[in-house]
Structures are given as structure tokens and as C-alpha cells.
Amino acid sequence: MSVCPLPSVRKRQSMWKARLAWVWAVCAASIIALIVCTPSLITGHAPGQTHLVELANAHRPPAIFATGLFTFPMGTDEQGRDLWSLLVYATRTSLLIAIATSVLAAVVGTVLGLMAGMLGRTTDIVVRRLAELQLTFPALLTALLLHASLQPISIGAKSPAVATAILIQAVSLAAWPEFALCTRAIARSELSSDYIAAARAIGQSRIGIMLTHLWPAVRGQVLVLMLWTAAHAITIEATLSFLGVGLPPQTPSLGRLIRDGQPGLLNGEWWVAGFPLIFVVGLIVALSLASDRLHNATTAER
Numbered sequence: 001m002s003v004c005p006l007p008s009v010r011k012r013q014s015m016w017k018a019r020l021a022w023v024w025a026v027c028a029a030s031i032i033a034l035i036v037c038t039p040s041l042i043t044g045h046a047p048g049q050t051h052l053v054e055l056a057n058a059h060r061p062p063a064i065f066a067t068g069l070f071t072f073p074m075g076t077d078e079q080g081r082d083l084w085s086l087l088v089y090a091t092r093t094s095l096l097i098a099i100a101t102s103v104l105a106a107v108v109g110t111v112l113g114l115m116a117g118m119l120g121r122t123t124d125i126v127v128r129r130l131a132e133l134q135l136t137f138p139a140l141l142t143a144l145l146l147h148a149s150l151q152p153i154s155i156g157a158k159s160p161a162v163a164t165a166i167l168i169q170a171v172s173l174a175a176w177p178e179f180a181l182c183t184r185a186i187a188r189s190e191l192s193s194d195y196i197a198a199a200r201a202i203g204q205s206r207i208g209i210m211l212t213h214l215w216p217a218v219r220g221q222v223l224v225l226m227l228w229t230a231a232h233a234i235t236i237e238a239t240l241s242f243l244g245v246g247l248p249p250q251t252p253s254l255g256r257l258i259r260d261g262q263p264g265l266l267n268g269e270w271w272v273a274g275f276p277l278i279f280v281v282g283l284i285v286a287l288s289l290a291s292d293r294l295h296n297a298t299t300a301e302r
Helices: 007-037 082-116 120-133 138-148 160-190 194-203 205-244 254-266 270-300
Strands: none
Touching: 007 205, 082 120, 082 160, 082 205, 082 254, 082 270, 120 270, 138 160, 138 205, 160 205, 160 270, 194 205, 205 254, 254 270
16 A cells, blocks of 8 residues: 655655756756857857868767867868857757747737737637638748748848848747637636626726736746747748758758758768757757646646
8 A cells, every 4th residue: 555645745845846947947048048148158169260160170070989089079060160069059040049939929929819809809800810820821831931921022131130030030920820829718718707807897998907917817828838939930940941941051050950961861971960950859859848847837826
């Protein structure tokens, strides 16, 4: 017969689990901040510093092999560039795109969802039908079409900054329906609550109700969707770059590194495409797990 732990033991166990989760969160946030803000501290050189690249170092295997060098811990590509430096800067690009995409999609989708839930039947029908219409198309196809549509009308579309902004807009416009539909559903369910009726009875405006009552009710799920959208944005960005329609060649990208390293899979140089693929999978899995944990925490609070 199993013995259930005492309430005090369970409380201590949950407390230690919560502290361990916070430690992991702080470590992950520190690593992300280091990669995004100061990548030069953990790399040998930036991808644009071509004067530091020597063709004699091309096709170097990782340092764990006999012919590898500790100067290039993950090996080099066909141009002699340090693969570790390329991976750090490419991960930085992916994280910046993921953060910007999730924030922009959250703002657009949450505002439209709150308006659909609060402003009446006409607004609700328009927003809901637009979201459902867009969801009938795959997100990758939507992002590809939007990227192709925005590029010709953008000034300086071939510059890295403008190209990155175009990609962020395309992926964000492909991701807003999830935020809108989720926010609308929660807002509609909260409108029948007594505290909403009390707020209306004292004459509070619709905008005031949205900001003071509906937004606190939906922000937990919005944060969950932001993490999920960040993981999805990394997938779309890597896929578009792999297809050659994402970022320009001078901007490091995980998808482009996988594409450039694809021929090496046939002659034994697996690390050129293998390590970027591992980084992509690791980022997606980490963000998906964080989204799942946050969803469980917000569901337990409600």
C-alpha cells in the first residue's frame, strides 16, 4: 500500500520545483540576452569580417575529431568561416525575428479579438470571418504570399534591415488569427460575468472595461500564444531562408546555413548542415515546452 506524502512535504516539493523552474528560466533568459545583445563576446568573429577568414581553414571538422582545431569548435564551412560564429549570429537573427513577430502578432490579434468580443455583432462577424478565412491557408503559404506582396512595394527591400522588417511583417500577419480568435472567445465568456455587469452599471466605458477587466483575463493566454508563435516564426523563417526567399545572403540565417550545408551531407561534411538543424530543433522544442508549462500554470491559476 502506497503512502501519500504529507501536505508539508508536497508543499516543499512544489516549492523546490518552482524554484528550479525559475533557475532554468533565468539561465535561458540570460543565454538569450547574451546571444541577442552581445554575440561578439562568445564568438571568434562576426560573419561580415571576411578579412579574418582563410580558405586554408575550409572544410575543417569539429574539434572533437583528430583533424579538427579548438579554434573552430564546430568546424568550418566551404569558405573557411567559423561555424560556431555563424550559428550564434544566425540564432540571434532567428530570436529577433521570433520576438518581433510574436509581439506584433499579439498586439494586432489581441486588439481585434477584444474589439470582436466587445463592440457588437458586426465587428465580431467581420473579425471572425477574416480570421477563419486566413486559417484555411497554411501559415507558411500565407507568409510566403505576404512576403512576395510586400517586397516589391518596399523601399530598399534588398537591404538586410528592410528585408528583415518585411519578413517580420509577413510572418506576423500570418499569425494574428490565433490571437484574435482566442482573445475573442475568452472576452465573450467574460462578458456574462457579474463584475462586467457591475462595471456597466456604474457607467464604465467599453474601452475601460477592455483595459481593466478583459485584458487581465486574456493576458495569460496571450503570453502562451506568444511563445508558441515565436516557435512557429522560427520554423517559417528557417523554411523561407532554406527556400531562398527569406533573408538576403549577407544576413546569417539557420535555414540558409542548412541549405548551404546540404551538399556536404553527401561527402561526409555533415556538421555544416547538422549543427544548424540541431539549433533550429532545439529552439523550437525549448519554446514549445515553455509555452506548455506557462499554459499549465495559467490554467491552474484560473
